[in-house]
Amino acid sequence: MDFLYHTALFIHVVCGGMALVAGIPALFARKWEQTHRTSGRLFYYSVLGVAFTAITIAGWKSWFNLAGNATFLLHIGLFTFYQVNAGYRSVRDKTLRPYLFDYFLGILGLINGALMLASMNMVLMVFGGIQLGLALQDVHGWWVRSRGNKLPPMAWLRRHLGNMIGAYIAVFTAFLVVNSNGHWLIWLGPTMAFTPLLIYWNVRLGQGKPPVKKSRIKPTLAAAAMAMLLWTQPGAAQPYVEGGNTRHRFAQITLGASSTFRMGNSQLQTNIPNLTTPTPLGTEGNHRLLIGGTHFWGHADFYVAFPILTTGDQRQRGGVETGFRYLPWRLESAKVRPYVGFSHMVDRIRFNDGATLSRNRLPLQAGLYYLQGAHLFEVGWRQTFSNDWNYHFGTTAQGKAQLPGGALSLSYKWMFDTTLGAEKNWKSGRTAYLTDTLSKLGRLNSWTVGIGPSAGFFLSKADYLNQQLPWLGQHAGSTMLELMLGYYYQPRDVQLSLVYRSMNSSISAFGNSQEINRRAISLEGYHFFADYHGFVPYVGLVLSADQWQVQTQLNPEINQTAFNYNGWLLSPGITAGWDIRPDELQRWYLRTSLRYFPGQRLSSGAGQMRVDQLEVNFIQLVVMPGRFR
Numbered sequence: 001m002d003f004l005y006h007t008a009l010f011i012h013v014v015c016g017g018m019a020l021v022a023g024i025p026a027l028f029a030r031k032w033e034q035t036h037r038t039s040g041r042l043f044y045y046s047v048l049g050v051a052f053t054a055i056t057i058a059g060w061k062s063w064f065n066l067a068g069n070a071t072f073l074l075h076i077g078l079f080t081f082y083q084v085n086a087g088y089r090s091v092r093d094k095t096l097r098p099y100l101f102d103y104f105l106g107i108l109g110l111i112n113g114a115l116m117l118a119s120m121n122m123v124l125m126v127f128g129g130i131q132l133g134l135a136l137q138d139v140h141g142w143w144v145r146s147r148g149n150k151l152p153p154m155a156w157l158r159r160h161l162g163n164m165i166g167a168y169i170a171v172f173t174a175f176l177v178v179n180s181n182g183h184w185l186i187w188l189g190p191t192m193a194f195t196p197l198l199i200y201w202n203v204r205l206g207q208g209k210p211p212v213k214k215s216r217i218k219p220t221l222a223a224a225a226m227a228m229l230l231w232t233q234p235g236a237a238q239p240y241v242e243g244g245n246t247r248h249r250f251a252q253i254t255l256g257a258s259s260t261f262r263m264g265n266s267q268l269q270t271n272i273p274n275l276t277t278p279t280p281l282g283t284e285g286n287h288r289l290l291i292g293g294t295h296f297w298g299h300a301d302f303y304v305a306f307p308i309l310t311t312g313d314q315r316q317r318g319g320v321e322t323g324f325r326y327l328p329w330r331l332e333s334a335k336v337r338p339y340v341g342f343s344h345m346v347d348r349i350r351f352n353d354g355a356t357l358s359r360n361r362l363p364l365q366a367g368l369y370y371l372q373g374a375h376l377f378e379v380g381w382r383q384t385f386s387n388d389w390n391y392h393f394g395t396t397a398q399g400k401a402q403l404p405g406g407a408l409s410l411s412y413k414w415m416f417d418t419t420l421g422a423e424k425n426w427k428s429g430r431t432a433y434l435t436d437t438l439s440k441l442g443r444l445n446s447w448t449v450g451i452g453p454s455a456g457f458f459l460s461k462a463d464y465l466n467q468q469l470p471w472l473g474q475h476a477g478s479t480m481l482e483l484m485l486g487y488y489y490q491p492r493d494v495q496l497s498l499v500y501r502s503m504n505s506s507i508s509a510f511g512n513s514q515e516i517n518r519r520a521i522s523l524e525g526y527h528f529f530a531d532y533h534g535f536v537p538y539v540g541l542v543l544s545a546d547q548w549q550v551q552t553q554l555n556p557e558i559n560q561t562a563f564n565y566n567g568w569l570l571s572p573g574i575t576a577g578w579d580i581r582p583d584e585l586q587r588w589y590l591r592t593s594l595r596y597f598p599g600q601r602l603s604s605g606a607g608q609m610r611v612d613q614l615e616v617n618f619i620q621l622v623v624m625p626g627r628f629r
Contacts, residue, residue, distance in 0.1 A: 005060055008053045010287060013308040014257050015049030016171055017289040018414075021255045022046060023168045024588070024621065039416075040164075044088050047167050050174075051081035075124055078112045079131050080170045086138065087163030094156040098142055106142070109135030130166050137162075245297050247533040248423040248582050253590075256290045258305060258411035260318070260382060267402040285311040286318040290413060291619060293580070293590075295535065298330030301339070301369075302592075304453075304618040316403070319346035319358075320455055320479055322618060323365065331371045339380070341365045346457075346476050349389065349401060355509035357391055358476030360457060367409060376413040381406060392471035395510060395558075419582040426583060435584050439490055444584060446626025448495065450484030450591065454617040456503045456518070464563045464607035465514070469554075475505045475516060482617055488624065490584065493528040495538070501615075512558060516611075517549040522595075524575050537578040542595055544571045548602055550609065563606040573597040577617070587627045593617040 025039040054077030061070035086105055090096065098106075109131050116128025137159065144151055152158075262284045287310070292303030305321040323343030331337055342364050350356040367380020389401045425431045438444050457477035465472055486497030499522045506515040526540020546569045552562040577593030595615040602609045 005057070008056050008060075010257075010309055012050060012053035012057060013289055015046045015053065016174060017257075017291065017306075018255055019043050019046035019050060019168075019171045021253065021291065023171065026164070027168065043164075043168075044084055047080055047084040047171060050171065051077050051084070053077075054080070071119075072121070072124065075112060075116050075119070076127065076170060076174070078108060079116070079127055080167050082109045082112065082131060082135070083163045083167035083170065086134070087160050087167065090156045090160040090163070096141055096151060096156055096159065097145070102138070103142075106135055106138040109138065127170070130169075134159075134162050134166065245533070246423060246426075248419050248426060249297060249417075250533045250535065250582070251293050251295045251580050252415045252417045254290065254292045254294060254301070254303065254376065254413040254415050256376070256411060256413035257288065258290050258378075258409060259285060259287045260407045260409045261285050262316070262404050262407045284316045284318075287311070288321070290411060292413075294331065294415065295580075298332070299327050301325040301327070301341075306453075315350050317348045319348065320618075321345035322616065325365065327369065331369060331376070333371050333373060335371065337369045337371070339365070339367055339369055339378075343382075347384075347403075348476075349391070349403070351391065351393060351401075353510055354391070354393060355471060355473035355507060357389060357473050359389070360476060363407075365409070371415075374415050376415055378409065378411040378413070380409040382409050383407075392473075392509070395471050398471075419586070422583055422585070431583050431585060438585070444490040444627070446488055446490075446624035448484065448486045448488050448497070448622055448624055450482070450486070450497075450620045450622040452482055452591075452617055452620030453479060454482040454501060454615060454620075455479045456501075457614045457616070458505075459612040459614050460610040462609035462611070464609050468560050468607065469512070469514075469558075472509050472512060472514060473507045475507060475514075478503055478505045480504075482620065484620070484622070494525065495528075495540075496523075496525045498523060499542075510555075512552075512554050514550065514552045514563070518546055518611075520544050520546040524595075526575055528579070531581070534580055534582045535578060536581045537576070539574070539576045542573045542575045542597075544573060544595075544597060545569075546571055546600075548611070550602060550604075552606075561606040563604055563609065565602045565604050565609075567602075569600060569602070571597045571600055571613075573613075579622070585627075586624075588621060588623045591617070591620040591622050593620065 022039045022042040026036055026043050054073050058070045058074035058077060061073065082105055086102075086109070089102060089105075113128045113130075113132030113135055116124040117132065119125065119128070141151055141155065141159075286307055288305040288307050290303050290305050292301065294301050301324070303323050303325075305323070307318060307320065310317050321343050322345075323341060325339040325341030327337050327339045329337050342362060345361050345363070346358055347361050348356050348358050361384050363382045363384040365380055365382050367378060370377045384403075384405045384407075387403045387405045389403060390398065391401045392398050422431065425434075435444070455477055458475045461474050465474055480501050480503045482499060482501045484497050484499045486495055488495050499520075501520055503518045503520075504516070506513060508514075522542050522544035524540055524542035526538045528536050528538040530537055548565060548567060548569055550563060550565040552564055554560060554562050573596050575593060575595045577591060579589045579591050581589055593615075594617070595613075597613040597615075600611045600613060602611060
């Protein structure tokens, strides 16, 4: 039964990741182009997988009394099942003539929405309100048709957009909650961001207005500009091979899953002869969701791996991994290609009731890729070094854990492209003409909204922990959600942003613990200074206002003063990163960023703690609402 449960969980997370990525081109591509149809179909089947596995897992949790809120998961599963099916059927039959399955969906939406509203859970009540409102629209449509009247113009499009946006809200929310600290803003952030868009389209289409407003500039120019802003088309499996090294073939998005298996057992030694040594660590399997992209026309692979399931020895766990791989011979279909690379990850081990010891690791990698069409397969080896870990098996018993350094890696990735359709206009010079014209009119300046997973790492050891509580371990870092609101000034290629994120890190051992909470809002400004075939780096300065809270709980027999802190710290730093920018007419970009805050130090009567931070925003979706005009 455990195998079936973990299999369903694995499928649930993989389908969720596929839906998360496929939903982006489905939302922003032109609705009548092939990209929207292809990505929308993938989104539909992925969300179906999410819904079915969520309902299955909820049933198992309830039947076998497993940990977790089964009722909550069941409601969200039914919510996504209703939303995605209602949205898909609106396209399949634009007359909205109801069939037996549509009546089933409508009744399901009414019942599930009403129960969520009655739950008195704030998150469920918000989702329940959305579902109940859309289900009531379905009932109203049935009533209008039963009286022999016609539905309003584009009613099918209203239903399609409303339900698909609702389904994407659910998928996006689930992803953020799983990879963050669960703050209420994380639960409701996507809903607050997307609901105004949902209401806007419902009102606009309800008035019979077309999806695109008339522009205030010349109609022919406006039409061409709108086409360029929205134009995408699915790329072939290897467009960089077929069409040469152009900027619109520079990068492709990848989505998939991987498994790594640490080979061999650990060796343990202690400095107390009579101490019972714990059982050595066994083989660990770490199964992860992959999001990333190939760059430099198939010569480089960047990825982020989010752990979703650990099998084998549960005392040893790998965290989020960010990696780079170089291919001397670029990827080509039906050919084997070697790679070498490296990555950054956080390793964690724990014995009995001791500390969870964390380490930042930089393993080297080598292996082989095989590309077949759009499907990329990989087998490789990951090797870490300095595998002797000093570990406290008690407050006075120190020993050494020698961990295996090698791990077998297997992965699958699906490759796709979303910007190849703009290449023709780039080559003809039309993109340059439209960019110059719209820039002079100020139409390329825009407010920016960004969201994405990030991680904060502690770069230095805390003096207080190192000197007074060495057996408690050190803080390594944690993943978090990053929210950005800013303004982009296109003539100078400058971005000014406010960025919010919240980080939580806790360590514990032998009944003692310390928890650190950091909430930060930063003002940052940076300048994009180059453009290498759409790879656009930037550098800038950042000033962050951080609220730090440190709570230390010690047993009475521990003869030490607890370190507690609650206050604000103003921290200057630097930021750098890059955008993937095929051209300057895009409505959304993918951004990777780093921030470094040196010299951060907290002080209390118990001592000092250095908390220098390195933040890595793995992949951020940056949307420019001003370009939707």
